[in-house]
Amino acid sequence: MTTLVWLRDDLRLSDNAALSAATDDADGVVVLYLLDEVSEHLRPLGGAAKWWLHQSLRALEHSLGQLGMPLVLRRGAAEEVIPAVARECGADRVLWNRRYGAARDHDAKLKTALRQSDVVVRSYPGDLLFEPWTIATQTGTPYQVYSAFWRACTSGHTPADPLPAPKQLTSVQRDIKSESLDSWLLTPANPDWAAGIASRWEPGESAAHRTLDEFLEDRVQRYSRRDFPAEDTGSELSPHLRWGEISPRQVWHRTLLTGGDVGMFLSELGWREFAKHTAFHFGPLEQRNLNARFDTFPWLFERDAGFDAWKFGRTGFGIVDAGMQELWQTGFMHNRVRMIAASLLTKNLGLDWRIGEAWFWDTLVDADEASNPFNWQWVAGCGADAAPYFRIFNPDLQQKKFDPDGAYVSKWAPYSMTLPQIIDLKATRADALQAYHALVR
Numbered sequence: 076m077t078t079l080v081w082l083r084d085d086l087r088l089s090d091n092a093a094l095s096a097a098t099d100d101a102d103g104v105v106v107l108y109l110l111d112e113v114s115e116h117l118r119p120l121g122g123a124a125k126w127w128l129h130q131s132l133r134a135l136e137h138s139l140g141q142l143g144m145p146l147v148l149r150r151g152a153a154e155e156v157i158p159a160v161a162r163e164c165g166a167d168r169v170l171w172n173r174r175y176g177a178a179r180d181h182d183a184k185l186k187t188a189l190r191q192s193d194v195v196v197r198s199y200p201g202d203l204l205f206e207p208w209t210i211a212t213q214t215g216t217p218y219q220v221y222s223a224f225w226r227a228c229t230s231g232h233t234p235a236d237p238l239p240a241p242k243q244l245t246s247v248q249r250d251i252k253s254e255s256l257d258s259w260l261l262t263p264a265n266p267d268w269a270a271g272i273a274s275r276w277e278p279g280e281s282a283a284h285r286t287l288d289e290f291l292e293d294r295v296q297r298y299s300r301r302d303f304p305a306e307d308t309g310s311e312l313s314p315h316l317r318w319g320e321i322s323p324r325q326v327w328h329r330t331l332l333t334g335g336d337v338g339m340f341l342s343e344l345g346w347r348e349f350a351k352h353t354a355f356h357f358g359p360l361e362q363r364n365l366n367a368r369f370d371t372f373p374w375l376f377e378r379d380a381g382f383d384a385w386k387f388g389r390t391g392f393g394i395v396d397a398g399m400q401e402l403w404q405t406g407f408m409h410n411r412v413r414m415i416a417a418s419l420l421t422k423n424l425g426l427d428w429r430i431g432e433a434w435f436w437d438t439l440v441d442a443d444e445a446s447n448p449f450n451w452q453w454v455a456g457c458g459a460d461a462a463p464y465f466r467i468f469n470p471d472l473q474q475k476k477f478d479p480d481g482a483y484v485s486k487w488a489p490y491s492m493t494l495p496q497i498i499d500l501k502a503t504r505a506d507a508l509q510a511y512h513a514l515v516r
């Protein structure tokens with residue numbers, strides 16, 4: 076028997092059920108990563124995400140190499156490439172870990188096609204704590220309110236124990252053609268805008284575990300201060316989770332081992348889970364308002380001067396400008412600042428949330444097809460269990476509260492203090508509320 080393992084958003088060796096299942100194949104295993112930028116309905120990766128993917132594949136190549144296993148890289152449409160590689164390596168079995176977004180339709184079709192050619196296909200739990208169909212209300216419908224969803228997850232369900240990394244894998248005897256990672260041009264060259272990203276982040280499975288360990292040794296005890304962006308109390312695991320360099324099950328069990336008050340941190344993993352369950356049941360989320368009532372909301376679609384000022388951190392609102400600079404320079408923005416920046420765009424500038432979501436998609440290293448639009452919709456008021464529309468963040472007050480000594484703003488956008496504010500908060504807030512009241516009247 077020969078096995079093809081197709082890795083996707085699971086760039087790790089440990090707690091990788093598909094890879095573990097291949098260890099029983101003594102005849103040969105091929106491990107493949109496919110860059111699919113052509114299949115319909117798959118969202119093309121943003122620039123920062125491509126940078127991360129490149130580094131993460133390098134790290135994976137290295138750790139597979141220590142098991143004597145090459146990583147085969149191919150590019151193209153999954154429905155063509157996967158059967159072709161299966162034929163080339165004589166695979167009678169194809170294994171993968173599940174995806175729950177738009178790609179799952181492709182996976183289902185491919186499964187059927189491979190089975191018709193007598194190839195055994197097995198899929199395993201992917202990047203969630205719980206399979207989306209296992210968490211349901213008493214009437215069998217998906218949850219639409221976070222607190223009830225998380226209560227259901229945490230009462231009566233326990234995430235599966237993580238699997239160890241395979242100790243050995245038998246590589247196939249024949250040479251399987253692989254493309255060069257550099258030829259994919261995932262990293263920017265001219266200009267190389269990724270220097271700030273590279274100095275902040277280390278992608279890869281080992282780095283993901285180190286990041287978790289460092290967080291649990293120290294910062295988790297101050298996690299209740301997570302809303303203060305200058306204090307750096309977050310785990311910064313989001314890009315590692317996005318690329319599956321660590322699984323949420325590993326984070327969950329390792330966190331519980333530390334004891335102490337970790338409930339608040341785990342409940343944030345719950346938001347990730349809720350976003351993905353919402354995308355599974357109601358997605359894709361990046362185009363359609365989850366609350367259809369907002370379909371007629373008079374958001375503006377023009378990428379105008381206000382949008383440019385927002386993008387490049389020149390709004391004159393210190394905390395927003397600092398966040399947009401942090402994003403531009405490092406591919407990341409603190410969670411509370413994401414909320415304030417998104418609120419300014421959708422409620423004060425009156426722009427459609429999809430415009431801001433697309434900018435985050437291109438610039439975040441953790442850009443995630445569920446979490447990003449889910450959170451944008453949450454802030455804009457049209458999402459699942461969303462912040463009520465009329466709760467409009469005042470960036471000046473938020474700054475006073477969460478960056479009281481101005482450390483965050485001084486770090487990322489000290490120039491902002493002397494910029495004029497591009498809009499009148501009071502007048503734009505009144506306009507936004509008027510539009511909202513017209514909608515719900």
Ligand SMILES: Cc1cc2nc3c(=O)[nH]c(=O)nc-3n(C[C@H](O)[C@H](O)[C@H](O)COP(=O)(O)OP(=O)(O)OC[C@H]3O[C@@H](n4cnc5c(N)ncnc54)[C@H](O)[C@@H]3O)c2cc1C
Nearest residue numbers: 309310311312313343344346347410413442443446447450
């Ligand atoms: C407008 C907006 C866009 C966002 N886009 C993304 C995105 O594309 N990808 C992404 O992973 N997160 C996104 N988030 C959620 C959140 O901002 C990040 O997950 C968080 O800042 C990551 O930092 P951390 O790893 O230190 O989080 P921690 O506070 O340490 O939380 C632990 C983990 O829980 C998850 N998590 C925490 N908060 C959320 C949340 N609100 N929604 C979903 N998951 C959460 C993340 O995986 C995170 O790594 C967005 C939030 C907003 C308001």
